Amino acid sequence: MVAVMPLADNMTQQTSSKISGTSKWPVRVAVIGVGLLGGSVAKAIRRRLPEVQLVAWARSHQKKEELSKEGTFDEVFDDIQEVAADCDVAVVASPVTHIANLVSEIGRHSPPDCLVTDVGSTKLSIVESIEKDSLVRSRFVASHPIAGDEKTGIEHAQSDLFDQKWIILTPGSHVAPKWLEKARSFWSLTGGIVQEMSPKAHDTHLAAISHVPHLVSSLVAKIAPAEARTLAGSGWRDITRVAAGDPGMWTAICQENRGAISAELNRVRQELEQLQRILDTGDDAKLQAWLTEAQNIKKHQTTS
Amino acid sequence: MVAVMPLADNMTQQTSSKISGTSKWPVRVAVIGVGLLGGSVAKAIRRRLPEVQLVAWARSHQKKEELSKEGTFDEVFDDIQEVAADCDVAVVASPVTHIANLVSEIGRHSPPDCLVTDVGSTKLSIVESIEKDSLVRSRFVASHPIAGDEKTGIEHAQSDLFDQKWIILTPGSHVAPKWLEKARSFWSLTGGIVQEMSPKAHDTHLAAISHVPHLVSSLVAKIAPAEARTLAGSGWRDITRVAAGDPGMWTAICQENRGAISAELNRVRQELEQLQRILDTGDDAKLQAWLTEAQNIKKHQTTS
Secondary structure, rough: OOOOOOOOOOHHHHHHHHHHHOOOOOEEEEEEEHHHHHHHHHHHHHHHHHEEEEEOOOOOOHHHHHHHOOOOOOOOEHHHHHHHOOOOOOOOEEEEEEEEHHHHHHHHHHOOEEEEEEEEOOOOHHHHHHOOOOOOOOOOOOOEEEEOOOOOOHHOOOOOOOOOOEEEEEEOOOOOHHHHHHHHHHHHOOOOOEEOHHHHHHHHHHHHHHHHHHHHHHHHHOOOOOOHOOOOOOHHHHHHHHHHHHHHHHHHHHHHHHHHHHHHHHHHHHHHHHHHHHHOOOOOHHHHHHHHHHHHHHHHHHHH | OOOOOOHHHHHHHHHHHHHHHOOOOOOOOEEOOOHHHHHHHHHHHHHHOOOOEEEOOOHHHHHHHHHHHOOOEEEEEHHHHHHHHHOOOOOOOHHHHHHHHHHHHHHOOOHHHHHHHOOOOOOHHHHHHHHOOOOOOOOOOOEEEEEOOOOOOOOOOOOOOOOOOOOOOOOOOOHHHHHHHHHHHHHHHHOOOOEEEEEHHHHHHHHHHHHHHHHHHHHHHHHHHHHHOOOOOOHHHHHHOOOOOOOOHHHHHEEEEEEEHHHHHHHHHHHHHHHHHHHHOHHHHHHHHHHHHHHHHHHHHHHH
16 A cells, blocks of 8 residues: 655645646546536636536436536436446446446446546445456546535536545556546546556445444434434534445445445444443543543544 | 434524623623633633623643633633632533533632533433532532534634524522523523523433434444545535544543443444345335435434
8 A cells, every 4th residue: 555645735836737737637527426526626627727628428318408407517417328428538437336337338438548547435345346347448537536525516516626635546456557646636626636556446445444334323312312412512523424325325335335335334333332431440541541542543633 | 311302593582682681790700611612601601791800710730721711701710719709600611521510610719699500411420429418419500511513622712603503501409490491591601591400301302313423423434434535425424524533532422321322333233234134125115215215314403
């Protein structure tokens, strides 16, 4: 795994200068599956490249009408063959369980110099699936921009959603350096900070830092009785904020990353059992040490 | 248990009109143990009653010097007998494990018309302890303003910390209506919305909505490996925000409310085991229903 460096001001400056050197590419960008992330990718690219052609694929005629009216995209298609034609970059931004199929389909219909990438929160099963597709595996650079919100839909999309956020690239073994470089250039245009990592390391880390914390947040929201919820303060509200997220999207993430999530939930249970033992035996020095360890992690995280 | 009503604009107005009717009382307010909450009580009272005399008790000579320099209080004492003399209201704002002893001591040294109250996050053991103290039990109105922050110390105190926040009063059985009314008037001056509840109901609800969520937040912060933490997004940051709180304060809360917290941690473990079963058996319809239940709770909470 390539080490992930902390955010720094000079990284933003590097990103900006790289962008100015590549301002003629891409000419045409397709977004397949437009919600908060797909919409924000489009807006972020338009912010840096006002002349870019933005096209979208909508999965139904009704969605196509809505998206055409919304105005972010120059053209909206409900035919994937049409959206893939002539584009320089295709970004698959559907729920994770649909990404691999859509990447393969885009691979069949897009020009051979078209970079294909995605925004999925899980990576291993997508990359393993595309490794078997000789038509697209060399130019599909799997990606995960670590940005988002409990809100969904293009109506919440923002051009600055990725500014100084991590964009993790997890290329498969068939991706040549040229395509990786293209993916780095493209994602830098969004304002994010690009890093690389293996798909497996990504999924293990994200289970611990995102997927399982999300499930725990939902759990905390679920267990408080209704009469207690009227007393919620800012702590409860923050802990449970992400529990308002889209259940379908999070079910899909659990499907795709079941193994790592299950292993991490086991660690949660073990830690919980340890906490219960400490609390029930009345070992308050140990309890304070347990809490202090968590506090130190937060203190370190805030300053790094 | 008296039902807790949702916040409403007209409640703020009622609070304001009540304040203007009682503007000559209290003349002198003592704060015993000055941190974020004690400091904020003082600043909130001063905001409404610019002429009020604010006095504080500091537990050491050094603390006394610091607090005198800080400027919120007119006088600072390290002798509890001196601070208690002549005050109309005494607010005990120490860590919860010290509150009952300090309330009894204030009871011994304060005038018989002095209201004694506190800000502790746990109530049952404090109230039960004071029930045995015939000198102060009729005029001690236990209280919990549901406001706070992971930051501590008077340097973070704010005059608007309690605005439109719940102030829960949990009077013991010896408190006469007159004293309860005084407590209502006093706490309304802070800008908060006063409600009543039994000490036991308070502690059970707070275990579910605050104490256990806090422990779970610390647990989530602790289990993520360091290499995963560099990938933390806004979800993890919010879920673990309160884990930065003072370990000593939270250990004291666990000591005081051990039974309710232990029972609630059992519910967390049962819910976690159910989630693991759903995940491991691959029942994704059930998983989505589980997540949807949490989402609905958050949606309802946001709009109420």
